[in-house]
Amino acid sequence: MKVHVDMEKCQHYGQCVFEADDVFSLGDDGKLVYKADVDDSRRSDVESAVDVCPMQAITVE
Amino acid sequence: MKVLIVGAGLAGLRSAESLRGVGFAGEITIVGEEPHFPYNRPPLSKDALANGLTIADLEFKRRESIADVTWIFNDSAISTDYQKQNVLLDSGRLESFDVLVAATGIRPRRLKVPGAEKSKFSLRNFMEAQELRASMLGARKMVIVGAGFIGCEIAATARKLGIDVAVVAADPEPMFRPLGAEFGRAMRRRHEAHDVSFHMDAKIAGYLGGDSATGVSLESGEEILGDLVVEAIGSLPNTEWLAGGELDLQDGVLVDSSMRATAPSDLSVYAVGDVARYAFDLFDSTPRRIEHWNLPTETGRRAGKSIAHFLTTGEVLAEPVNFVPSFWSDQYDDNLQSFGILGIADSIKVVEGDLMGDCVVEYLRGDNVVGVVGVNTSAKLAPYRKRFQEIN
Numbered sequence: 001m002k003v004h005v006d007m008e009k010c011q012h013y014g015q016c017v018f019e020a021d022d023v024f025s026l027g028d029d030g031k032l033v034y035k036a037d038v039d040d041s042r043r044s045d046v047e048s049a050v051d052v053c054p055m056q057a058i059t060v061e
Numbered sequence: 062m063k064v065l066i067v068g069a070g071l072a073g074l075r076s077a078e079s080l081r082g083v084g085f086a087g088e089i090t091i092v093g094e095e096p097h098f099p100y101n102r103p104p105l106s107k108d109a110l111a112n113g114l115t116i117a118d119l120e121f122k123r124r125e126s127i128a129d130v131t132w133i134f135n136d137s138a139i140s141t142d143y144q145k146q147n148v149l150l151d152s153g154r155l156e157s158f159d160v161l162v163a164a165t166g167i168r169p170r171r172l173k174v175p176g177a178e179k180s181k182f183s184l185r186n187f188m189e190a191q192e193l194r195a196s197m198l199g200a201r202k203m204v205i206v207g208a209g210f211i212g213c214e215i216a217a218t219a220r221k222l223g224i225d226v227a228v229v230a231a232d233p234e235p236m237f238r239p240l241g242a243e244f245g246r247a248m249r250r251r252h253e254a255h256d257v258s259f260h261m262d263a264k265i266a267g268y269l270g271g272d273s274a275t276g277v278s279l280e281s282g283e284e285i286l287g288d289l290v291v292e293a294i295g296s297l298p299n300t301e302w303l304a305g306g307e308l309d310l311q312d313g314v315l316v317d318s319s320m321r322a323t324a325p326s327d328l329s330v331y332a333v334g335d336v337a338r339y340a341f342d343l344f345d346s347t348p349r350r351i352e353h354w355n356l357p358t359e360t361g362r363r364a365g366k367s368i369a370h371f372l373t374t375g376e377v378l379a380e381p382v383n384f385v386p387s388f389w390s391d392q393y394d395d396n397l398q399s400f401g402i403l404g405i406a407d408s409i410k411v412v413e414g415d416l417m418g419d420c421v422v423e424y425l426r427g428d429n430v431v432g433v434v435g436v437n438t439s440a441k442l443a444p445y446r447k448r449f450q451e452i453n
């Protein structure tokens with residue numbers, strides 16, 4: 001599965017990190033870092049991350 | 062088996078998705094007063110107000126799993142017949158239910174003072190945001206009544222658009238109730254640095270102007286002038302349509318940890334999102350109605366799960382509420398973010414930075430940290446949320 005975060009929208013709130021911390025994390029500079037290629041077994045948690053993003057910046061294919 | 066969800070906002074959407082997610086295969090109908098699919102409200106005081114986003118930009122993605130949901134727009138619930146298990150809509154249509162989910166959110170409280178009827182605004186939905194924006198684009202100066210988060214965000218957006226802003230409020234400091242006096246004062250200074258003027262501890266006596274508001278008069282006799290006035294003085298839960306039964310409707314719908322209305326026990330009525338009042342078990346046992354964006358998702362998920370559990374086992378799901386309230390707010394270039402329940406704290410402690418700059422502030426009840434607020438320090442707040450879920 002492909003994960004994409006629209007960095008124009010992302011405000012680095014890190015809400016997504018709570019749902020799937022193996023996919024999303026905040027770096028030392030406070031900026032979001034994420035994996036673009038994610039195993040399909042992680043779909044449910046990644047979809048939860050999509051739900052909780054205040055900026056609705058995350059898309060999954 | 063039919064679940065009727067009233068209110069087509071975030072909480073209604075998440076309830077439907079959750080029901081399908083846990084395998085509920087029955088009928089789902091969602092009734093919404095607005096002409097839109099569920100959309101994201103926070104930008105209405107920020108981006109959409111500054112830059113004029115379209116409804117398509119704001120709409121939530123809807124999962125494939127809810128493609129078969131029946132949506133009724135432009136219609137609102139007027140009353141509920143608990144015996145016959147149906148809801149009367151404004152159009153005259155009767156919608157039956159086996160399970161009813163209240164997801165009707167809140168509406169802005171309005172000032173009850175005499176005077177002008179036009180050029181005064183409130184902000185909860187897309188239509189109001191469009192009207193407010195149109196009026197702001199032609200304004201040189203505006204008055205904002207109320208200094209809560211929404212009032213302060215509108216102030217920051219207005220300054221971005223080059224509009225002079227006067228904020229008038231009954232509290233001693235902006236965002237006083239959630240943040241407290243000290244942090245509120247620091248936030249006022251941030252706004253003052255952007256030339257917002259504040260009239261605090263003020264009571265509005267009336268509107269100035271004839272047909273159109275040209276400002277407000279205060280009980281002190283002072284007059285605050287502006288080309289338009291926005292009221293941002295809090296909210297009222299939309300529960301009138303649920304009256305006449307046995308539900309506890311004092312300040313929203315009282316529900317248990319499964320989001321099920323506590324009475325009458327033989328009825329399946331649930332409430333989610335801003336309209337629901339319940340105990341946050343990680344903090345204490347007092348039911349609270351908290352209007353933070355993450356809670357419609359948490360409560361919607363919980364309701365879907367509880368409903369499915371009840372329908373399959375005949376028993377109420379007994380899982381404590383493990384949601385940590387969380388909000389954020391953008392004002393100028395500052396991002397505020399919070400976890401926990403700030404309102405129950407009795408003192409604050411600045412643990413990093415200072416209140417005028419980037420900072421992390423703990424909110425304490427006795428020796429316990431019950432909340433945290435950060436300005437431009439998101440990454441440092443995550444451990445707090447984990448802690449709340451572990452120890453409180």
Ligand SMILES: Cc1cc2nc3c(=O)[nH]c(=O)nc-3n(C[C@H](O)[C@H](O)[C@H](O)COP(=O)(O)OP(=O)(O)OC[C@H]3O[C@@H](n4cnc5c(N)ncnc54)[C@H](O)[C@@H]3O)c2cc1C
Pocket residue numbers: 067068069070071072073092093094095101102103104105106136137138139164165166167184185186211299302333334335336352353354355357387388389390391
């Ligand atoms: C301008 C603004 C800015 C915000 N900014 C932030 C922020 O920065 N951070 C944050 O954490 N939170 C913020 N919030 C709060 C957040 O948006 C809300 O918590 C969230 O929208 C609540 O979702 P809900 O589904 O419970 O209610 P709503 O989104 O209000 O949905 C309820 C829906 O029900 C409809 N309805 C009402 N009565 C009836 C009826 N009788 N029949 C049928 N339909 C009915 C309403 O029209 C509405 O569409 C903001 C809110 C606003 C208005």
Ligand code: SF4
Pocket residue numbers: 005009010011012013014015016017024032052053054055056057058
């Ligand atoms: S939740 Fe959304 S805005 Fe926040 S860091 Fe994740 S992608 Fe960015």
